[in-house]
Amino acid sequence: MRATALEMHLTHSAVSQQIGVLEEQLGFALFERRGRRIVLNEAGHALLGSVESALAQLDAGVLMAAATAVGSSQRLRLTVMPSFLQRWLLPRMQRWRERHPDIALELHSSQQLMDLQRDGFHAALRQGSGGWPGLSDERLLDSPLVVVASPGTARRLQGGSIAALAHEPLLGDADLWDRWFSEGGLKLRSNPVASFNDAGLMLQAAEQGLGIALGREFMVADALRDGLLVQLSEQRLAPDAAYASYFLVYPPALRDWKPLRALREWLHEEVCMLQKSMPAATPVLTPVEPPKPASTT
Known part of the structure; x- marks a missing residue:
C-alpha cells in the first residue's frame, strides 16, 4: 500500500x-x-x-x-554504468555526434538498476547475463579480464615471472586475483591494497601508478593504445557468469523508434570496430614454469 x-x-x-x-x-x-x-x-x-x-x-x-512527441528535436535518455560511460562510451561520442547530429543523447550515470519506464529512460546499458523482465536486450560484447599497470610499473617488472605480482600492490577484488593466480599455476591468497565500487576509478588508479589492476579488456583498450597502461601478461580471466556480458536494454515498444534504432546500430558498429582494432598483448611477465615430472630412474 x-x-x-x-x-x-x-x-x-x-x-x-x-x-x-x-x-x-x-x-x-x-x-x-x-x-x-x-x-x-x-x-x-x-x-x-x-x-x-x-x-x-x-x-x-x-x-x-x-x-x-518531441518532433524534430529528438532526445534519447540513456542510463549507463559509470565505468562503461567513462572508459568506453565518452571517448566515442564525437563519432556519434558526427553520425547523428539531430539526435541528442541525455546520459545518466548510475550503479543502480533503474526502472526505465518509472524513471523516464528510453534505454540502458547493463552488465549481466540478460533476461530482464519486460525488456528487450541485445548483447553488445563479452570481455575477459587482463592485468594492466602504468608504463613505469611495467618497465620495473619487465622480464620477471607473474609470481612477482604477489609482492606488488594489487587493486580490485581479492577473489578475482586469487582466481587469476590459480589459473596461472600459483596457489596463494592475495591482499589488494584497495578495492573499488567502480572499475573506471580502479583503472585510473592503475594509470597513476598506484597499483596493478585486473580490468576488462575492452575498457583498457584505449589506454593501451594511448600508452597510459601496459598489459603485463597474455593470461586472461573469464568474469563471473552473472557479470559476463554487456547489454543494451530497452522497452520492446521502442524497438523501431528512429533514435533508438540509430543507437542500436551505432553501438554494434563501434563494438565491431573495437574487436578489429584490439591491440595485441606484448607480455611483460613470463608464465610460471610448470613443475618438472619426477625422474623414474
Missing part, C-alpha cells in the same frame, strides 16, 4: 479507498486482510493475470507516444 501510494503520488488512505471502490463495483473481494497486511486472494490473482498484459500494452503505448 505504501509503495503504491508513493508511486501514484497519493496518500495511503486514498489507495485503500480506491481498492474498496473497485471491490464494491466488482461485487467480490480481491484481497485478504491479514492483520496489517493485505495479500491477493484467488480472485485477485485471476484478475491480475487477465489485465496485466493489457496494462503493459497501455504503458508501452504511452511510452512510445511520449518518445515520438
Whole structure:
C-alpha cells in the first residue's frame, strides 16, 4: 500500500479507498486482510493475470507516444554504468555526434538498476547475463579480464615471472586475483591494497601508478593504445557468469523508434570496430614454469 501510494503520488488512505471502490463495483473481494497486511486472494490473482498484459500494452503505448512527441528535436535518455560511460562510451561520442547530429543523447550515470519506464529512460546499458523482465536486450560484447599497470610499473617488472605480482600492490577484488593466480599455476591468497565500487576509478588508479589492476579488456583498450597502461601478461580471466556480458536494454515498444534504432546500430558498429582494432598483448611477465615430472630412474 505504501509503495503504491508513493508511486501514484497519493496518500495511503486514498489507495485503500480506491481498492474498496473497485471491490464494491466488482461485487467480490480481491484481497485478504491479514492483520496489517493485505495479500491477493484467488480472485485477485485471476484478475491480475487477465489485465496485466493489457496494462503493459497501455504503458508501452504511452511510452512510445511520449518518445515520438518531441518532433524534430529528438532526445534519447540513456542510463549507463559509470565505468562503461567513462572508459568506453565518452571517448566515442564525437563519432556519434558526427553520425547523428539531430539526435541528442541525455546520459545518466548510475550503479543502480533503474526502472526505465518509472524513471523516464528510453534505454540502458547493463552488465549481466540478460533476461530482464519486460525488456528487450541485445548483447553488445563479452570481455575477459587482463592485468594492466602504468608504463613505469611495467618497465620495473619487465622480464620477471607473474609470481612477482604477489609482492606488488594489487587493486580490485581479492577473489578475482586469487582466481587469476590459480589459473596461472600459483596457489596463494592475495591482499589488494584497495578495492573499488567502480572499475573506471580502479583503472585510473592503475594509470597513476598506484597499483596493478585486473580490468576488462575492452575498457583498457584505449589506454593501451594511448600508452597510459601496459598489459603485463597474455593470461586472461573469464568474469563471473552473472557479470559476463554487456547489454543494451530497452522497452520492446521502442524497438523501431528512429533514435533508438540509430543507437542500436551505432553501438554494434563501434563494438565491431573495437574487436578489429584490439591491440595485441606484448607480455611483460613470463608464465610460471610448470613443475618438472619426477625422474623414474
